[in-house]
Amino acid sequence: MSSLTAKYRPRRFAEVAGQDAVKAILSRASATGKIAPAYMFSGTRGVGKTTIARIFAKALNCEKAPAAEPCNECRLCRQANAGNAVDIIEIDAASHGGVGDVRALKEDVGYAPLEGRFKVFIIDEAHMLSTAAFNALLKTLEEPPARVTFILASTEAHKFPATILSRCQHYVFKMLPQAELGAHLEKILQAEGLEYEPGAVRIIARRGAGSVRDSISLLGQALAYSAGALVESEVRACLGLAGQEVFFALMEAIAGRDLPLLSRTLRGVLDQGLDLGFFLRELSGCWRNMFLLRQAGEAIVPELGLPAEEAAQWAEWAGRFTPAHIHACWQMTLDGQQRVIKSLEPAQALELLLLNLACLPDLLPLAALGGGSASRPQGGAAPQRGPQGGASPAAADGAPRTPPVSQPVSQSAPQAASHSAGPAAAPQPPVPQAPVAPVAEQRVAPATQAPERPAAPAPQSEPQSASSMAEAPAAYAAPASGPRSWEGFLEFVAGKNGNGFVTGLSQARGEFCGGVLTLTCHNETHSGMMDKGDNFLRLQRLVMEYFGPESSVAFTCVDREPVKTDGTISREMQEHPAVQLVREAFECRDPALVYPRGR
Known part of the structure; x- marks a missing residue:
């Protein structure tokens, strides 16, 4: 079974699995005699590039040509099948890719075909040719002698110079779908007279990943392991694949x-x-x-x-x-x-x-994956969202929702921190949205009258990707009751993850007034570092946790001065007292007065 690949190598266009468009073009070219000077076949390994090149060369030199298919019966076709046709020269560029090999090939190009109608040069793995070899081949590819054609086969077409590609008819070979690979393997098993399980054939076709040669090689390996019939369990054991x-x-x-x-x-x-x-x-x-x-x-x-x-x-x-x-x-x-x-x-x-x-x-609760923006109104409940930010189908089909992860301020901090965020926890009844009171009233209001935070997941400005869910914290404990100030906010942030939790926060000055925390930054760079990306999202979430759900953040800079133009800088330099003293000491005059404009 080790020779299945060679035994079932196609000898006609019709026997090749897949590549219908390429087969139709080359078959029609062979039948009409309209042959290009050079062809380029590119694609992944084992999809039929070299096989179709050999069939095309055989069809061109068949004794019954011009014909759409080689007859495989005449003397020239039999020589081509045996690999000793004198007018079909196959070169492996991996071992013969030097400039000397190409020069020897150019000398051979000048001779007319000895027996067939065309002299065909098949260069396999052509991307392995050296730069000098490519340059030596350029003129020959563009204007080869009559009755000569080149076929370059490669798995890496991006390595070819543009000057080479422009001189070739380029055909890209596609990977075969799993269904076509499975049908091809079943034909081989039927020709061998072997029994098989459809599941075993599907596994080999899926493992082959679009390559016919790889799939046939895996089939031969599995048949060598089995006792005769192709069984799915034995295929998985042989190839090292997990079962259902x-x-x-x-x-x-x-x-x-x-x-x-x-x-x-x-x-x-x-x-x-x-x-x-x-x-x-x-x-x-x-x-x-x-x-x-x-x-x-x-x-x-x-x-x-x-x-x-x-x-x-x-x-x-x-x-x-x-x-x-x-x-x-x-x-x-x-x-x-x-x-x-x-x-x-x-x-x-x-x-x-x-x-x-x-x-x-x-x-991270699945309900928080989509997350609404920070500007979403707090009066309504946010719909449950999936990992890509769209509305989760679980909300529509009645699937159980993940309970909220936050607790009202009326609970103590240890109780809020120990609250489970998993779906096994009992869902909490929704907390009515209460109007936000001034800071002074919040300090003395009883906890049972108006909670400072609604029981809702921490708002996010944009959906998180599923790959970062494990890095996101599940919940935050509520801050202790008391007045809300800038110093208290810094202590609250430090208790979370140190002063560096929000980059640049400790270097800014803050003032909370009217539901807005205004941060005064040193310059535009400092401000830009804090009001963009994940840094701003963390800052916004912490502000809403500490000051209340309707709080927001604003930024201002200390040195917000207008940018000076070149003319302004030049005028200020000329008017500087030190410059005036130098000009008086050396009796310098304004160049514009000495040399009027236009001269």
Whole structure:
């Protein structure tokens, strides 16, 4: 089974999997005899670039040409299939990419075809040619002799000089979809007379990632491992891939926040030596399928390419999560793939990612992911939002909402700090919005009459990304009752995370009056550092926590002077007393008077 790739290499355009547009163009060119001086075939590995180049060269030199397909029966076609056709020269630029090799090739170009109609030069991995070799090839590509054509095949077309690309007809080969790869593998299995499970073929096609050659190589590896029939469990064991039971165990642990089960499942994945890159690809595919099934229902099943039984299982799992949770997990898994693979500790990076997925509602309530802006009116409740800032579907379909994370000022500080932000906590009744009283009245008002803060999540100016949810604090304790002043605000901020929690705050002067905290900065740079980005969001949130939910922030500068123009600076310099003394001492006159304008 080790020679499946060579055994089933296509010999006609019709046998090539995919690339329908390229096949149609080259077949028509072969039938009409309208051949370009040079062609460029680019695309990922194993998608048929060299194969189609050989078929095209064979069709041009077939004894029955001009024809759309080679006959594979004449003497010239048989020589081409055996790889010893004298008029089809194939060069590997990885080992013959020097300028000397190109000069030898140019000498060979000058000779007419010996047996066929065309002399075809196929340069594989052409991007490996040196700069001098490219320069030596330029004129030959532009004006080759009659009956000569070049075919350059490469996986990295961006490395070619623009002068080379402009002289070629460039065709980009696409990766094959999973369905086409699976159909091609099934044809090979049927030709071999082997039994197989459709799930096993789907796994190999997904693992092949659009490459026909890689997929056939994996098929040969799996057949060498199996006892005859192609079984899904044996394919996963052979290729080091996780089974469905592993992903179901992960979903059970994430849905129930069962960290011991999550740790045991991850340890099993690592002990089996599974491919972590493909494991994360499949995990992100699970979240994708669950999200689409949760939102579109059974109507999306044909588009997922899953068996009915497997789709029903994932639909059942999707019902155990809110759409916002599924969407956030999907995004975090996609964002974490490269971090896990490139990490110096990939096992710990994967463990951190899975723990974040399981503890996501505890790290930051899903209702606060969308967050309204700071300017939103405080009288109405903000709608629950998903991780991208849009309205969460959980609010529309009756899914349980995460309770608010803040407590009224009437509770003591230890009680507010110990309040749980997880969904297991009992929802609190909404607190009516009370009018904001002056500072002096707030100092003496009883806590049972008008709470200073409504029970609402801390406002945010813009939605947070799902990847930063674990870094955001869950809740803040309410400040002690008493007068609100600038000195008290600095102590309140210092108690949060030190004076550096808001960059530049300790260097400013503040005054709170009429519900507005006015910060006096040293200059424009100081002001710009505080009133932009995350720094301003933290400052705004702290001001609303300390001074009240309807408080705002304003900025002013000490040295807000107008910018002087060049003319103003020159005039002030000429009028300076020191300059006047120097001019009198040396009897200098104004140059404009000595040399009038226009001379």
